[in-house]
Amino acid sequence: MTDYSETREKxxxxxxxxxxxxxxxxxxEYSETPLVDLVTADLVSLACYFSSTDGSxxxxxxxxxxxxxxxxxxxxxxxxxxxxxxxxxxxxGTTFNVIAETEKVLGIYTLRKTMIVPLIKFFERFAxxxxxxxxxxxxxxxxxxxxxxxxxxxxxxxxxx
Numbered sequence: 218m219t220d221y222s223e224t225r226e227k228x229x230x231x232x233x234x235x236x237x238x239x240x241x242x243x244x245x246e247y248s249e250t251p252l253v254d255l256v257t258a259d260l261v262s263l264a265c266y267f268s269s270t271d272g273s274x275x276x277x278x279x280x281x282x283x284x285x286x287x288x289x290x291x292x293x294x295x296x297x298x299x300x301x302x303x304x305x306x307x308x309x310g311t312t313f314n315v316i317a318e319t320e321k322v323l324g325i326y327t328l329r330k331t332m333i334v335p336l337i338k339f340f341e342r343f344a345x346x347x348x349x350x351x352x353x354x355x356x357x358x359x360x361x362x363x364x365x366x367x368x369x370x371x372x373x374x375x376x377x378x
Contacts, residue, residue, distance in 0.1 A: 221284035255312040265299040277350040310371040
């Protein structure tokens with residue numbers, strides 16, 4: 218069993234930051250869903266998507282999911298949570314916009330210094346943890362690269378004013 222405690226700790230730190238954002242009540246002006254829940258839902262969707270890129274979710278991929286989220290779900294239960302990459306990217310774009318708008322009100326928003334950047338880096342690391350749990354092939358890495366190119370495009374599309 219691989220130790221994913223470092224990934225879990227990073228997830229918890231990210232959630233702590235967005236919990237502080239939620240406590241300002243600014244995100245509530247842009248979304249009925251708290252920012253912590255938006256970020257968590259994005260990560261769950263990401264985990265499900267990358268777990269299934271090879272056609273099914275393995276026990277070892279479920280292990281990563283369970284370790285990071287502190288749950289006990291079977292591969293079948295995780296499979297039921299899967300959505301397509303375009304809807305994931307759309308949801309992540311919504312989350313990014315709520316983060317950006319919150320940071321603008323707080324006076325701390327700068328496109329490449331926003332909390333969105335470490336969030337993307339965390340998403341990348343987590344997706345790679347999921348992919349590398351089993352034997353992976355060139356197609357899975359290509360899916361990863363295309364997905365994160367789309368995410369970068371969503372980030373640069375956020376208005377700076």
